[in-house]
Amino acid sequence: MIDPHTQLEKHARDLLARIIASPRRRRAMQEELAAHLISSYEEELAQRHDARAAANATLHRFGHAADLRHQFQSSVPAVEYMIFFLCTKENAMSRWIFLLIGIVVSFFGTGLILPALAKQRDHGGPWSEVALFLAMGLVITLAGIGTIVYAIARRDKRAA
Amino acid sequence: MPVITGDALRGHLETLILSALKRSEAHGFEILKRLTDAGSGALELKEGSLYPALYRLEKNGLIKGEWESGETARRGPRRRIYHLTAKGRRRLDEARGEFQQFVSIIGGILGVSA
Numbered sequence: 001m002i003d004p005h006t007q008l009e010k011h012a013r014d015l016l017a018r019i020i021a022s023p024r025r026r027r028a029m030q031e032e033l034a035a036h037l038i039s040s041y042e043e044e045l046a047q048r049h050d051a052r053a054a055a056n057a058t059l060h061r062f063g064h065a066a067d068l069r070h071q072f073q074s075s076v077p078a079v080e081y082m083i084f085f086l087c088t089k090e091n092a093m094s095r096w097i098f099l100l101i102g103i104v105v106s107f108f109g110t111g112l113i114l115p116a117l118a119k120q121r122d123h124g125g126p127w128s129e130v131a132l133f134l135a136m137g138l139v140i141t142l143a144g145i146g147t148i149v150y151a152i153a154r155r156d157k158r159a160a
Numbered sequence: 161m162p163v164i165t166g167d168a169l170r171g172h173l174e175t176l177i178l179s180a181l182k183r184s185e186a187h188g189f190e191i192l193k194r195l196t197d198a199g200s201g202a203l204e205l206k207e208g209s210l211y212p213a214l215y216r217l218e219k220n221g222l223i224k225g226e227w228e229s230g231e232t233a234r235r236g237p238r239r240r241i242y243h244l245t246a247k248g249r250r251r252l253d254e255a256r257g258e259f260q261q262f263v264s265i266i267g268g269i270l271g272v273s274a
Contacts, residue, residue: 005236015208028240032188033211035237039189040207063206071208075215 004045004055008037015065020084021076029072037062095154102147109141173205173213174222175259178244178252181223185243188214214242222248 002010012033016026040061044054062068073081086097116133180186180194188210195203217223225240244252 009237029211029215031237032240033208035239036188036207036211038236039239061207063208068206068208068212071212072215075212075219077219 004041004051005038007055008041008058009034011059011062011065012037015068016072018069019072019076020081021073022080022084025076025080095151098147098151098154102144102149102151104144105147106141106144109137109139109144112137113141172259173209174217175252175255177210177213177217178222178248178255181242181244181248182252185241187228187239187241189239191242217248218242220247221245222251 012030015033016030019026019029021029037058041054041058044057044061045051048054048057112133116130116137120127120130176195177191180191180198183194186194191214192205192207192210195205214223214225218225222245223242224245225242228239228241
């Protein structure tokens with residue numbers, strides 16, 4: 001039989017495994033829940049003198065995992081949720097979101113570069129007049145392309 | 161005695177936690193014991209529900225939690241000790257007033273004395 005403390009710590013870990021939050025927050029929650037479960041278990045064990053019954057009673061007192069998961073998820077700050085939603089490996093949508101962001105950013109970057117080049121071609125004048133737009137456009141376009149590459153790399157990594 | 165369970169407690173849990181912490185700082189398990197004792201067995205709360213409520217309160221700056229250390233620490237996973245902040249104290253006073261008003265109005269409509 002698994003040691004009840006180990007079993008309860010595993011319960012806390014499993015309960016929070018699918019919560020979208022920073023690893024730091026999840027670890028903190030996990031440790032706190034495990035401490036609570038162990039305290040409950042010790043209380044139950046003192047009354048029942050039966051490790052298995054005490055562990056079952058502890059889990060019953062704690063509540064149904066599916067209900068609690070929803071409550072824990074809603075306690076995570078919205079910004080943190082958004083960031084880690086995008087970064088969660090298990091999130092199948094995230095690579096498409098990165099891909100979409102990359103495409104939009106690339107278009108925005110080229111939207112700065114192309115009019116600047118057209119202006120230079122049509123009206124001439126010193127390059128310094130369009131240099132700022134070209135530089136900004138280039139940086140933004142590269143960032144967009146980088147995001148697209150990252151999205152594709154994530155997809156390949158996931159497929160592997 | 162009728163037992164008050166999750167649905168009836170919803171919406172009041174955070175205020176109950178603030179009230180439990182007014183006496184002194186406490187970790188989650190102790191807060192639960194205080195609530196259970198204060199409810200004389202009539203409160204039946206799924207223990208896991210306490211923590212999301214604590215995290216929401218902390219996120220809103222009403223309580224502050226710190227990991228136990230030194231003399232209070234024990235073997236195994238650490239516990240977080242929570243205490244009321246000044247904002248939490250103010251919120252508790254407001255919530256008491258709001259609840260008193262609620263009981264007085266609804267009690268009047270139902271024809272029961274508060």
